[in-house]
Amino acid sequence: MIKIVINWGLVLLAVVGIQTSHAAQVNIYSARKEVLIKPILDAFTQQTGIQVKLLTGKADALLTRLRVEGEYSPADIFITVDAGRLHRAKVSKVLQPIQEKDWLQSVPAELRDDDNYWLGLTMRARPIMYAPDRVDVSELSSYEDLASSKWKGRLCLRSSEAVYNQSLVAATLHAIGEQPTKVWLQGMVSNLAMPPAGGDVDQIKYVAAGQCDVTLVNTYYLGRMVNSDLAEEQRVAQQVKVFWPNQDDRGAHFNVSGAGITKYARNVKEAYALLEYLVSPEAQRWYADINNEYPVVAGVVNSATLEAFGKAKRDPISLQTLGENNAKAVQLMDQAGWR
Ligand SMILES: [Fe+2]
Incomplete structure (x- = not known):
């Protein structure tokens, strides 16, 4: 009598092998x-x-x-x-x-x-965006300068829960150190036109609507609005301009x-x-x-859209540092009362 032993494990492997190779x-x-x-x-x-x-x-x-x-x-x-x-x-x-x-x-x-x-x-970059009809470009210089009293009641910021803001603070912390970062954050919080609300696109809308004059936004959000099929989004985008901060020192945050x-x-x-x-x-x-x-x-x-925002010097920080500094950045934002 011939005994046939089937190893179902091998048969299954063979079937799987055939499937993946195909x-x-x-x-x-x-x-x-x-x-x-x-x-x-x-x-x-x-x-x-x-x-x-x-x-x-x-x-x-x-x-x-x-x-x-x-x-x-x-x-x-x-x-x-x-x-x-x-x-x-x-x-x-x-x-x-x-x-x-x-x-x-x-x-x-x-x-x-x-x-x-x-x-x-x-x-993606996170430059300053501003209302050109209410801000003279000569008023703008660096992220740190957003703590200056000339921006009192003129600044909009998204929540500190947004990782984009956390990473920007983590990069600034690396560049200027803990104590100056604390002072910077407190200054920005005291300049807020309203409590942090909404996403990046909302910050653009707030500036266009005159609720504030300056903000921080990732470039692609403005790029998307510039190229939008919706006339209203295009109209809003046209009222906001990009300013590249820190061009005389470390460069803008990317x-x-x-x-x-x-x-x-x-x-x-x-x-x-x-x-x-x-x-x-x-x-x-x-x-x-x-x-x-x-x-x-x-x-x-x-792309032509980004070229229209102008040339920027990029902060050459190793982006791994943004992750490493994240917890400290969040702590400092919290202490400064950035909600
Ligand atoms: Fe995003």
Whole structure:
């Protein structure tokens, strides 16, 4: 009698093996909205044949999900905005270091984690924005100057809970030290025209509506409004101008959107292929343009929208510092009464 023993484990492995070899795939958890990233991912699939599965959500919720799922997470890549958040993902141990590759060098070292747990994919600036009909440009100079009494009742700020503000304070803390940062924060809080409210777009609207004269906003929000299909958004955007602060010293505050490979990624080869694609000059141009952001790779041209905001000297701080200084920055903002 012939005895046939079937090893179901091996059969299952074989089936899985066939499936994966037929459909190379990479899974992304993204805090960026689908419309802002899908066209680039489609181009990647077209060029490489690698399918991309995209799950979008709120940044902090996605990070929590990655932590809870642990080794069972289907995610291979985590995309989020702000170096403060990317650093949070690193210290939450949901990422793995990206091995040194030639293409990685095309992203400036200060826009990557020191151990390459994450890298920047696009840059955004957080300059001063102002009402040109009520502010003489000669009044403006630096972030620190927003604490000056000449801005009493003229400043709008988004809440201190916004990571964009936390990162700006973290960078300033690095540049000028703790005591001057305290004085700066207290000065800005005492200059507020109204309690912090709304998001970045609201700050633009407050300035346009005359509720305040100066504010801090990420560049892509104004870029989006300038290019809006809605006449009202265009009208509001035209009433607000960009001022690049600290051009005589460290430069304006720039931050990144970025990505890392998850600690338990199963499609590692495909994840590397996607990151390499995202820093290619072609993808850089598209990705930055769609988001009204700056490319991170040198030699890639800025969009006409950003060129219209003018040339800026960028604070060359290592963005990892924004994450490292985050807790201290939040504490100082809280002490200053920035709600
Ligand atoms: Fe944003």
